[in-house]
Amino acid sequence: MESKRKNVLHQVLSIxxxxxxxxxxxxxxxxxxIFGALNPNFYSGRNIANLxxxxxxxxxxxxxxxxxxxxxxxxxxIGSVLGMSCMISAxxxxxxxxxxxxxxxxxxxxxxxxxxxxxxxxxFKLPPFIATLGTMTVARGIAQLVNNNMNTDAIGESANxxxxxxxxxxxxxxxxxxxxxxxxxxxxxFILSQTKVGRxxxxxGSNIEAAKLSGVNTAVTTTIAYIVSAFCAGVTxxxxxxxxxxxxxxxGTSYELxxxxxxxxxxxxxxxxxxxxxxxxxxxxxxGVMQNGLQFVGxxxxxxxxxxxxxxxxxxxxxxxxxxxKGKKSITRFLGVSLKIK
Amino acid sequence: MxxxxxELLNVxxxxxxxxxxxxxxxxxxxxxxxxxLGENGAGKSTLMKVLSGVYTKDSGLIKVFGEIxxxxxxKKAQDLGIAIIHQELNMCSHxxxxxxxxxxxxxxxxxxxxQKEMNAEAKKxxxxxxxxxxxxxxxxxxxxxxQQMVEIAKALSTNAKILIMDEPTSALTAKEIEELFxxxxxxxxxxxxxxxxSHRLEELRYIVDRVTILxxxxxxxxxxxxxxxxxxxxxxMVGRDIKEKxxxxxCGVRKKIFExxxxxxGRMVRNINLxxxxxxxxxxxxxMGAGRTETSRAIFGADPKxxxxxxxxxxxxxxxSPADAIREGIxxxxxxxxxxxxxxxxxxxxxxxxxxxxxxxMFLGYINKKQENIMSQTAVDNLKIKLTSADANxxxxxxxxxxxxxxxxWLANNSKIIIFDEPTxxxxxxxxxxxxxxxxxxxxxxxxxxxxxSELPEILGISDRIIVMxxxxxxGEMLASEAxxxxxxxxATKFETKLA
Ligand SMILES: Nc1ncnc2c1ncn2[C@@H]1O[C@H](COP(=O)(O)OP(=O)(O)OP(=O)(O)O)[C@@H](O)[C@H]1O
Ligand SMILES: [Mg+2]
Numbered sequence: 058m059e060s061k062r063k064n065v066l067h068q069v070l071s072i073x074x075x076x077x078x079x080x081x082x083x084x085x086x087x088x089x090x091i092f093g094a095l096n097p098n099f100y101s102g103r104n105i106a107n108l109x110x111x112x113x114x115x116x117x118x119x120x121x122x123x124x125x126x127x128x129x130x131x132x133x134x135i136g137s138v139l140g141m142s143c144m145i146s147a148x149x150x151x152x153x154x155x156x157x158x159x160x161x162x163x164x165x166x167x168x169x170x171x172x173x174x175x176x177x178x179x180x181f182k183l184p185p186f187i188a189t190l191g192t193m194t195v196a197r198g199i200a201q202l203v204n205n206n207m208n209t210d211a212i213g214e215s216a217n218x219x220x221x222x223x224x225x226x227x228x229x230x231x232x233x234x235x236x237x238x239x240x241x242x243x244x245x246x247f248i249l250s251q252t253k254v255g256r257x258x259x260x261x262g263s264n265i266e267a268a269k270l271s272g273v274n275t276a277v278t279t280t281i282a283y284i285v286s287a288f289c290a291g292v293t294x295x296x297x298x299x300x301x302x303x304x305x306x307x308x309g310t311s312y313e314l315x316x317x318x319x320x321x322x323x324x325x326x327x328x329x330x331x332x333x334x335x336x337x338x339x340x341x342x343x344x345g346v347m348q349n350g351l352q353f354v355g356x357x358x359x360x361x362x363x364x365x366x367x368x369x370x371x372x373x374x375x376x377x378x379x380x381x382x383k384g385k386k387s388i389t390r391f392l393g394v395s396l397k398i399k
Numbered sequence: 400m401x402x403x404x405x406e407l408l409n410v411x412x413x414x415x416x417x418x419x420x421x422x423x424x425x426x427x428x429x430x431x432x433x434x435x436l437g438e439n440g441a442g443k444s445t446l447m448k449v450l451s452g453v454y455t456k457d458s459g460l461i462k463v464f465g466e467i468x469x470x471x472x473x474k475k476a477q478d479l480g481i482a483i484i485h486q487e488l489n490m491c492s493h494x495x496x497x498x499x500x501x502x503x504x505x506x507x508x509x510x511x512x513x514q515k516e517m518n519a520e521a522k523k524x525x526x527x528x529x530x531x532x533x534x535x536x537x538x539x540x541x542x543x544x545x546q547q548m549v550e551i552a553k554a555l556s557t558n559a560k561i562l563i564m565d566e567p568t569s570a571l572t573a574k575e576i577e578e579l580f581x582x583x584x585x586x587x588x589x590x591x592x593x594x595x596x597s598h599r600l601e602e603l604r605y606i607v608d609r610v611t612i613l614x615x616x617x618x619x620x621x622x623x624x625x626x627x628x629x630x631x632x633x634x635x636m637v638g639r640d641i642k643e644k645x646x647x648x649x650c651g652v653r654k655k656i657f658e659x660x661x662x663x664x665g666r667m668v669r670n671i672n673l674x675x676x677x678x679x680x681x682x683x684x685x686x687m688g689a690g691r692t693e694t695s696r697a698i699f700g701a702d703p704k705x706x707x708x709x710x711x712x713x714x715x716x717x718x719x720s721p722a723d724a725i726r727e728g729i730x731x732x733x734x735x736x737x738x739x740x741x742x743x744x745x746x747x748x749x750x751x752x753x754x755x756x757x758x759x760x761m762f763l764g765y766i767n768k769k770q771e772n773i774m775s776q777t778a779v780d781n782l783k784i785k786l787t788s789a790d791a792n793x794x795x796x797x798x799x800x801x802x803x804x805x806x807x808x809w810l811a812n813n814s815k816i817i818i819f820d821e822p823t824x825x826x827x828x829x830x831x832x833x834x835x836x837x838x839x840x841x842x843x844x845x846x847x848x849x850x851x852x853s854e855l856p857e858i859l860g861i862s863d864r865i866i867v868m869x870x871x872x873x874x875g876e877m878l879a880s881e882a883x884x885x886x887x888x889x890x891a892t893k894f895e896t897k898l899a
Contacts (some may be wrong), residue, residue: 256505259498266489271503
C-alpha cells in the first residue's frame with residue numbers, strides 16, 4: 058500500500074516540468090497563508106469566488122502564450138487581440154446583432170490575426186518579437202477603428218444571456234468564467250500533451266532544425282500555436298466585454314505580458330521546448346492571488362506592481378538555479394568571479 | 400545496371416558563390432556499404448542532403464529504385480525509404496529518447512499519441528543496438544556519444560532501405576564503434592544500401608565494399624575497395640600524394656613553461672597535475688567522457704575551479720575567466736566548434752579578430768578595419784582556409800574549414816599555451832596533416848601544446864609525451880616512444896572495468 062502510493066507520487070513527479078509546478082504550488086500556498094493572516098476575510102467564500110473569477114482570464118491568455126513560448130516564439134499581440142475582440146463583439150451587439158453570432162464573427166477575426174502572426178513568423182521568417190509587435194499595433198488600431206475611436210454604449214438587455222454565460226452566471230457554485238477557463242485548459246492541455254501537434258510544438262521549440270529534418274511541418278505547427286494564442290485572447294476579450302457590458306478600446310492592455318508571467322512562473326521556458334499547462338494554471342493563480350491579495354490588504358498600486366514584478370523574476374531565477382544546479386556558480390559569477398564561496 | 404537502388408545523374412547544386420556540386424554522378428547498390436570520401440568541402444554532405452530532400456538540386460536527375468523522383472522533401476525521402484544521420488547532431492534535447500526516435504512519424508491511436516507503444520518500440524530498437532538506455536530519458540541529459548547512438552537508432556527505426564551515415568563515428572567510443580560496425584554489416588547482409596561518410600580512413604577496412612571519391616564538388620572516381628589502397632584513396636581525395644600521415648619533428652625538450660598543480664573542478668577534474676616543457680607536444684589520451692574537456696575548460700577559466708594552481712613561465716597566474724586566460728596567453732581550441740568555438744552568425748573575419756580586438760582598437764574604441772583584414776588574411780593563408788570570402792558567415796564553411804578558423808583566431812593572438820581539444824574531429828586527411836604541421840610549428844616556436852584526442856594513432860604519432868585520463872583523474876604518463884595502443888587503452892579504462 059505504502060509502496061504503491063510512493064509509486065504514484067513518483068510517477069506524478071517524474072512528469073516533465075512537474076518539479077517547477079510543485080515548487081510554485083508550495084509558493085502559492087505560502088502566499089495564501091500570508092494574505093489570510095493579514096486579512097482573514099481573504100478566505101471568505103465571496104472573495105474566493107471572486108478571486109477565481111479574476112484568475113480565469115490570466116489562465117486563458119496564459120494557455121495561448123504558453124503554446125507560443127513552447128515553440129520558442131513569443132506573441133506580443135495578445136493584449137491587443139483581446140481589446141479587438143472586446144470592441145468588435147460589443148460594437149456588433151450594440152448594432153443589434155445576436156450576441157452569439159457577434160461572438161462567432163469576433164472569434165473569426167481574432168483567429169485571422171493568429172494566422173497572420175504564424176505566417177509572418179514561420180513563413181516569412183520574421184523575428185517573432187517584431188512580427189507580433191506589428192500585429193499588436195494593428196490590432197489595437199482595429200479596436201479603436203470599429204466604433205469610430207469611441208468606447209461602445211452598453212450592450213443592452215438582449216446580451217444578458219451572453220453576459221451570464223461569460224461572467225455573471227454560476228454553475229455548481231463556481232462562476233461560469235472559471236468553467237470556461239477550465240474547459241479551454243482541458244482541451245488545450247490534451248492537445249499539447251497527448252497529440253501529435255502537441256509533440257511537434259515541443260520539438261520545434263527544442264530544435265527546429267531537427268524537427269524539420271524529421272519531417273515535421275514546422276510552418277503549420279508554429280501557425281497552429283499562434284492561432285491557439287489568438288483564439289485564447291479572443292475568448293478573453295468576450296469575457297471582458299461580458300464583464301463590463303460594453304466595449305472599451307484599451308481593454309487587455311499589457312495582457313500579453315501577464316500571459317508571459319503566468320507561463321514562466323509556471324515553468325514554461327521562454328527559450329522553448331519546456332513547460333506544461335498545469336504550470337500555467339498555477340502561474341496564473343500566483344499572479345491573480347498577488348493582485349487580489351495585495352489589493353485586499355490595502356497595498357497601494359505602486360507597491361503592488363513592484364512586488365509582482367519581483368515575484369516574476371524570483372520565480373524564474375529560482376527555476377534557473379534549481380534546474381542547472383549551478384546556483385552557486387551563477388551567483389558567484391554575478392557577484393564577481395573572484396569572490397570565493399567556501 | 401538494374402540493381403542500383405540509387406542513381407544520381409549529373410547533379411549540380413550551387414550555393415551563393417560556391418558550386419558545391421558540379422555535375423556529380425553517384426550510385427548505390429542494394430547490399431553494399433559504400434564509402435563516400437573527399438576533403439572538407441568536397442560536397443559529400445551536400446550530395447547526401449540532395450538525396451534526402453534537405454536541399455533541392457539545381458539540375459540533374461535523381462532515381463530511387465529505378466524511378467525518377469522530383470521535388471524531394473525530408474518527409475518524401477523518408478517515405479521512399481531513405482534515412483540519413485546528419486553530420487551534426489540533430490536531436491530535440493528536451494524530448495525523450497523515444498520521442499526523438501519517433502519524431503515526425505509518431506504512432507497515433509484515435510488521435511492520441513500511443514506513448515507506451517512508442518516507448519516499447521524504442522526499447523526494442525535500442526536493445527538491438529545493445530544500448531542500455533531508458534527510452535524515457537531526456538536526450539539532453541545523455542552524453543554526446545549516447546546521443547549519437549540515439550540518432551543512429553532513430554535512422555534504423557525507419558526500417559529504411561537506403562541508409563546514409565554522415566560521419567557517425569566522430570563522437571563515439573571504441574566500443575560503440577565496434578557495435579555500430581556489427582549492425583552496419585548486418586544491415587548490408589539484409590540487402591540494404593548504406594552510404595558511409597568518414598574522415599577516419601582506418602575504419603574503412605572493417606566495413607567498406609566500394610568507395611566513391613569527390614573533390615571540389617566533382618566526381619573523381621568509384622572503385623571496389625579491395626582493388627585499391629589507402630595511398631591511392633588519399634591521393635585521389637587530395638589531388639596529390641601525402642608523404643607522411645603523422646609528420647613528427649624533434650626539437651629537443653628545454654625548460655619548463657607551464658604547470659598545473661592539484662587542479663580540482665567538480666567530479667570530472669580531480670587532482671590534476673601536469674607539466675609542459677618548451678619544445679614538446681603533450682597528448683592527453685582517454686575515452687570520451689574521461690574529463691579531458693572539463694580539465695581544459697577549468698584551466699581556461701571557462702568553468703570555476705575548486706582548488707589548484709597554474710604556473711606559467713615560473714610565475715603563478717590567476718585565472719578566473721577566459722578573459723584572464725587569454726590575457727595570459729593560455730587558450731583552448733574547443734571540441735564542439737559550433738557550440739564553443741565559433742560565433743556562427745558572425746563573419747569569418749570577425750571570428751578571427753574577436754579575441755584579438757585589443758590589438759585592433761585605435762582611438763575611441765574604433766576598430767582598425769584594415770588591420771582586421773590583414774589579420775584575417777594572414778590566418779586564412781597560414782591555415783589554407785578554403786572560403787569564398789572572409790566576410791561570409793562562419794557557418795557557411797565546411798566542418799574542417801570551420802575548425803581552421805577557430806585555430807586561426809588563437810594563432811593571431813600570440814598565445815603561449817594552446818590546448819587543442821579534439822582538433823581533428825571531422826577533418827579530412829590533408830587538413831589533419833596541416834593541423835599537425837601547425838602544432839609542430841608552434842612546438843618549434845616554443846609554444847606549449849596540449850593535444851587532447853580520442854584517436855590513438857594520431858596521439859601516438861604526434862605527441863612527444865602522453866598523459867592518460869580516466870574518470871576525471873590522470874591514470875598514467877609515458878613518453879611517446881614507449882607508448883603502445885594497448886598500454887594507453889588499459890590506463891584509459893582503469894576505473895571502467897571496476898565499475899562494470
Ligand atoms: N548551406 C550552405 N550555404 C552555403 N554554402 C554551403 C552550404 N552548405 C555547404 N556549403 C558549401 O558547399 C561546399 C560543400 O560542402 P559540404 O558540407 O557538402 O562538404 P563536405 O564534403 O561534407 O565536407 P566535410 O568533410 O567538412 O563535412 C563547401 O564549400 C561549403 O562551404
Ligand atoms: Mg560534411
